[in-house]
Amino acid sequence: MTGTDTDAPRDAGRRRALAGRGRAWGLSACGIVLAAPAALLVVRLTGLDAGTPLAMPMVLFPCSTVLAVLVLGVLVAVPALRSRWAVAVVAVLLVAHGALLAPRFIPEGRHVPAESVELRVATLNADAGGADPRALVELVRTERIDVLAVEQLPSGGVEALDKAGLDALMPYRELHPEYDSSIYSRRPLSHAGTTQVDTAWPQTTAEVAVGGRTVHFVAVHTYYPLGDVKRWTRDMAALTSMARRSSPDTVFLGDFNASLDHTPMRRLLAAGLTDTHAELGHGWARTWPVGHALVPPLIQLDHVLHGPGLVGVSVGEHTVPGTDHRAVVAVLALLPE
Known part of the structure; x- marks a missing residue:
């Protein structure tokens, strides 16, 4: 037997061994990538994010679904794997993720009677007054906003907005820069003030008379999970308690520091509120972070929630220079009683 005849089986054996190791490494890499969506699915199903550090990675639940899709594509496209x-x-795994995510991408399609009165509302976290006041005033003007909630707006920011012309557009306001949220309005406000519930700071509230009805507004800014996840959970629980006592004509809008996948947010919605984005099929509205070169907006922390007396007509996000949050603008219609 020649040396060539002897070496051929050995070379074939080496190739099979290398192929086997490559397959093992490839499948192991896929398993490592899948660990994130699998773990987040368990957290999502069990509610373990409430009051625990798991609240931080939970915001990436939709992103983890994309990872699972990519892994499936690799397994199908690469014969060796x-x-x-x-x-x-x-x-x-994807079916489970899809079952949880799909409802927010399917518009509810609720009928809006032609005679329904509409309210145009908006919310923006001004990032400690960093938001460009002229840009925000222009947004209010072009979108014809009736009620505006602004979070993280200090006294200097209030003055800057008035200098930019907001006082002429929205002469009615309940301002509480010391408490982190304020409400501006084109229409007169009544019963305005702040809440006395167990939140890190009071939330600003006001009522607006529209079409013979009174709509109650709550400008929301909760504590953030990264700073104190238990404090954030208590904030969300306090809002949930408020929602249970609220009238059908209620709007909670602001920076909730929560996504639709967080257990405390789902409890808040279960108390009788509807997320306008999910209602209209805009299931992944990315409002944060904005303005970072390496990290695009991935997470929805800013929401417009409303009671059963209203229905969402439209919703969208708008970039305002100077803040790391996008503004949310929604049109809500009052349903006939």
Whole structure:
């Protein structure tokens, strides 16, 4: 037997061994990537994010679904990695994610009677007054905003907005820069003030008379989970308690520091509120962070929630220079009683 004949089986064996190791490494890498969506699915189903540090990674639940889709694509596209069991596991994971995420991408399609009175509302976290006042006033003007909630607006920011012309557009206001949220309005306000509930700081409230009805507004800014997750959870619980006592014509809008996948946010919605983005099928509205070269907006922390007396007509996000949050503008219609 020649040396060539002897070496051929050895070379074939080496190639099979290398292919086996490559397959093992490839499947292991896929498993590592899948650990994130699998872990977040468990947290999402069990509610373990409430009051725990797991609240921080929970905001990435939709992003983790994208990772699972990519892994499935790799398993299908690369012949060396194809495995019925691996594909089945990823498919089950994606079905579970899809079942949780799909409802927010399907418009509810609620009928809005032609005679319904509409309210145009907006919210913006001004990032400690960093938001460009002229840009915000222009947004109010072009979008014809009736009620504006502003969070993290210090006294200097209030003055800057008035110098930019907001006082002429929205002469009625309940300003509490010391408490972190304020309400501006084109229409007269009544019963304005602040809440006395267990939140890190009082939330600003006011009522607006529209079409013979009174709409109650709550300008929301909760504590943030990264700073104190238990404090944030208590803030959300206090808002939930308020929502249970609220009238059907109520709007909670602001920076909740929470996504639709957080357990405290889902409890708040279960108290009788509807997220306008999810209602209209805009399931992944990315409002934060803005203005970072390396990190695009990925997370929705800013919301317009409303009671059953109203229905969402439209909703969208707008970039205002100077703040790391995007403004949310929504049109709400009052349903006939």
